[in-house]
Amino acid sequence: MSDRGSGRIYGRGDLKWKDRELRLVTGRLLATVEPDTNWAGMYRVRLPDGHVTDMVNISRAKDAAISLALTDLNSFKTQARRVEAPPMRHFSEAAE
Numbered sequence: 001m002s003d004r005g006s007g008r009i010y011g012r013g014d015l016k017w018k019d020r021e022l023r024l025v026t027g028r029l030l031a032t033v034e035p036d037t038n039w040a041g042m043y044r045v046r047l048p049d050g051h052v053t054d055m056v057n058i059s060r061a062k063d064a065a066i067s068l069a070l071t072d073l074n075s076f077k078t079q080a081r082r083v084e085a086p087p088m089r090h091f092s093e094a095a096e
Contacts, residue, residue, distance in 0.1 A: 010073040015066060022065045030069035033061045047072075 014025050020033040029048060036042040036055045043061035045053040045068060053064060 010070055012066060012070070014073075015069060017062070022062075022069055024069075024073070030072070031065040033058065033065055 010024075015030065016023055016025055021029060022031040022033075023029055031048070032046045033043050034046055034052075036044055039055060041057065042055040043058050044055050045061050045065045047068060053061075053068075056064065
């Protein structure tokens with residue numbers, strides 16, 4: 001069963017760190033914090049889809065991992081409520 005679509009809002013209390021792996025309390029891997037290969041003391045966040053962030057220090061990397069994970073976990077809730085806006089005209093069309 002997927003964690004998405006459960007109808008709940010996830011928060012920091014639903015996440016846990018194991019070394020440099022951020023996991024949902026169910027065990028699902030949400031992100032890893034990896035050392036940068038060129039710069040000592042700098043880290044990057046790797047998401048399960050392969051996306052890698054810019055390099056930052058370890059504290060900021062862990063904070064970014066939490067923010068990215070919670071955004072991903074909770075994003076379906078805002079998408080479900082989103083109403084499609086009517087298409088916008090280009091400026092050149094509006095001037096005619």
